[in-house]
Amino acid sequence: MPKHYRPAGKKKEGNAAKYITRSKAVKYLQISLATFRKICILKGVFPRDPKKKVEGNHKTYYHMKDIAFLVHDPLIEKFREIKVHRKKVKKAFAKKNKDLADRLLNRPPTYKLDRLILERYPTFVDALRDLDDCLTMVHLFAALPAVEGERVQVQRIHNCRRLSHEWQAYISRTHSLRKTFISVKGIYYQAEVQGQKVTWLTPHALQQVLTDDVDFNVMLTFLEFYETLLGFINFKLYHSINVNYPPVLDPRLEALASELYALCRYMSSGRVPGNSESAGLIEDKEDENNKESSKTDESEIRLAQLQHQLPTNEPGALMHLVQESTATDAEDADAKECKSLFRNLKFYLSREVPRESLLFIIPAFGGTVSWEGEGAPFDETDEDITHQIVDRPTQSHVFLSREYVQPQWIYDCVNARIILPTEGYFVGRVPPPHLSPFVDNDAEGYIPEYAETIKRLQAAAQNQVLPLPSIGDEDMENSLVEAIIDRSESNEVADKKRKLEMLEKQYHDELKMECEGMTFSNRTTDNPPDVMDKNDGKQAEKDAADISKALMSRKQRGLLQAIEIHQERKRDKVSLLKKRKKNADSSASAKGR
């Protein structure tokens, strides 16, 4: 009898009925594998792991309900229509029926993904939760070469660029960026939008190479979904801060490839006046700075935008005012801190620094920024510039009124949330190590040296700057410190206890031996390996811990072993790091000598 014998006339049950293999699903849906792939990506249907793999271990299983969900999707019908349309066009061309071909090409069947997005993400928060991959992908494609004839359409790359800039403009405008990190792979950003942490990676602003080892069909299908999703999310976000979407940009700035700046300007200028002082502040400052240069331009732009916006914004102005006030109340201390980090600082970017990234970060933390190039709000000779971001071996002309720092300084400041001393970041120096803000050093068990330095600086800054206002925070800090102290203390206490116990034990042993009439000479034979005793003590402790292992069930023993192996690995890692550090230090000191 076969393994899964089912008598005739009896329905399938359990996993055999609940799950269906991929090839069977494709057959069941009567579509090609490529279409199946596409629809799975768009609908977010993924294989599931059944408890019992009835048809074999090496197959992929989909839940029958998921497949039934796909059967009734109008998208399948749309895909068929598109296929038919393609055939019609081909046939028209083959018959030299140009009329028909043109007419067909004019009206290809299209489909929309909006219902699908709502279906996958019923609430906005759901969408934000799944936004990481979306943003990373859109930013990746925005960095691809927009060249005609490549495998990716130029228009889509431009669309990705636009979407990514719109997102960044929103984040920057609302000061919701929290962490940044320059890695070898690109720059990581973490923002907090509506309480959700959204992390994404942007590649370095260099031309990416299209490689052959990826299937662009799959990626472009993902991108199709992500583009739509990000569009809707941007709409919602812009709507929440009363800015029209899609934004109308200054064509001059757009042509200069500084869309982000254009967007920022759009957002700050396009707001209903009187909503927020900070927006006005920035704008005013900017206006002062480039009064002569771009006043006329700006007024034109504003006029255009106002015309664009009036009908939507005017009636709800009062409502918006209310909303804004509540929103500012809800802003937590974190957001406030972020907003005011670079408040009174003015930055100027040299040619060689990653402009887009810094144009995004600095305004997000309340700073004003300009760059070398056309369309910049103010130029290098401005007296008020406090910091100039430079990334070159030497700086020839130096203004004494400002500090010249490497771009890493900005990122480190942002992560530490304080203005770090600039000495380490001067031009031509190797900056201190750039640390990831995403690592919990305590949990990892190893704290890099520079992290400790930053911690000390942070503590100092807090003492100086915030004596009163955030009592809660300090309490938190104190309790944390206390907890740390408690932990270390408890460790010490445990150590002491152990020692006492050892001593006691030895004493008891000796006493007993005396009682039982053991001669000293006999005792001495036992005693001499005193060093051994220590080892024995350790061994005894370990035994005491291990002895209950004998009673454990096999499963639990396996689990325990797995945990222990994991811990062991972690320890090894830390010890390796410590070893390397020690070696590096010793070699450095040897060199210094």
Added chain:
Amino acid sequence: MGHSDGDHESDLSADDSPWSEGSWSDDDEEGSLSFEDSGEGSDAESDEPDAAAAEESDSSEDEVAPRNTVGDVPLEWYKDEEHIGYDITGSKIKKRDREGRIEAYLRNADDAKSWRKIYDEYNDEEVQITKEEAKIISRLLKGKTPHTNVDPYPDYVDWFEYDGKGHPLSSAPEPKRRFVPSKWEQKKVVKLVRAIRKGWIKFDKPKEEPNFYLLWGDETDTADNKRQGLSYIPAPKPNLPGHEESYNPSVEYIPTQEEIDSYQLMYEEDRPKFIPRKFDCLRSVPAYEKALREGFDRCLDLYLCPRTRKKRINIDPETLKPKLPSKKDLRPYPRTCYLEFKGHNGQVKSLSVESTGQWVASGSSDGTIRVWEVETGRCIKVWNVGGVVHRVSWNPSPDRHILAAVVDHDLLLLNAEIGDEDIQMKTKGLLQIDESAPEEDTGDKKPAVKWVKHENFDGIMLIHHKAVSTVEWHFKGDYFTTVVPSGDSRAVLLHQLSKKHSHHPFRKLPGLPIAAVFHPSQKMFFVATKKFVQVYDLQKAQLVKKLESGVREISSISIHPGGDNVIVGSKDGKLCWFDTDLSTRPYKTLKNHSKDITNVTFHRKYPLFASSSEDCTAYVFHGMVYSDLNQNPLIVPLEILRGHSSSDGRGVLDCKFHPRQPWLFTAGADSVIRLYCD
């Protein structure tokens, strides 16, 4: 006539060129007319050398009716006649008179035009052709066109548009359908018109609708905000970057060159995917070449990886360990090494404690059996038996100080020569053997056991047919059993000391016997084979129970003094506790040793049992058996006893409890016997 024909042809060719069928038919009619006209024509007309007229007019005027009307018959028929034929009226046409040759020659010579004269045989006359005609003839002879002004190769002028016709010109007449509006076209047009009217065909481009709108409007409606269908399992987020991924990591995160080289030796799946690098400044960081690849991999993970909800166990490993009752409540038990008995030169293979607990005997691979005093650790007696001592065992009866020892292949019963005179005498008496005891000849088969007096010592040798592995006494001290693993049907032997008699009660055993033990109080007998423990009733001589250990290979067995519980040690480091009342399968299996268990043993009085193993440790357990049958035995591991060192890969070879005190003796491969006390 000939020339006129040629003319006609040439005219035709000129006329034919317009190819239109209408004109062609007209021409035909004209032709027929001209024939009628030609009837009136005369010979004289033919003579008119009017080339121009001939050209412009049709053939009608050239046509000259022949004088002769015989038709196309061979002229030979009229050769001998007077006439050559008939004229139109039917009168005979007479032949002309033949001229003489000379006359003809002369006439020709006189006539300058003679070369233009041709004789017409049919009409029997001479015809003079005009100069033009002669010219034409000469041209024709040369293969040229008759007229000089005809260009045989004019530039071709295409009269038709061939583009898109796709067919060669056809001379077929225009069919009617070409002049009648098409029905099918009309139908098609009607269809199109209808489609356009009904809006099926649209010509204007579709309007651009705003792509984005407020998709998530009112979030308060909770019923609508539920995701339909199966529960959504969100994909795990990609790992966040650590310090090592930085473009400028601190020095300790950068592996040395040796470490990077060592990665090459690893398996590909173990190899780190990312090797940290340090860049001095941000501008020198290159584009990440694997960016697309990693994005693609993430995509693949998202739509191809099966997803399940896995419970992540985030527990303290300490909570996994079972809670043990306080050890203090379970005291006394052996904890620390109190004494070491040194003296052997080889591995101490076995030891045995005398029933009073005053003496302990040990056998070693150096060929000696020693008896020690427990309290002082003094060696009282040494027998050099000259062979490896595998096993020693004291007689449990307090009035018989007899030591049974397995030396090499055979069993040796020794008088321990301790205790008072009385007992010694008694023992001596027991160990007397009648040399003249009847040699029972069991035929050709070698007897299983032969009782022989030992020459050197005051004892008895039991010579077995094959190597003996263990010896065990009955609790009363008269019977004992030996196991001969390779003995087939005579593997387990029972011996009676008082009668000096042996027999082998078991014909067949399931597998190789390892050990055999007497029940501590009843007439029961336990035989441990490789995987099973057989329990026999000695009185009824039948199998009572068969315990399945489930371990790979049993190495030792011990019976609880109550008799209902059995522990079995195995060569894969497992210890099985059987509650024979409960089940034939182990009540509990403990995996405490990493190597073979060499011996397991129960304490006679305290609720203790111990196991010793090749990994140089001995475990002491608390094993409480309750008299209440509803309550399962309580097993608590108490102590790991260490101290023995490994030699030849062997650790602790034997362990025995003191019969009265909670003390444990262990015999190690390092030739030391240790005594552990509370």
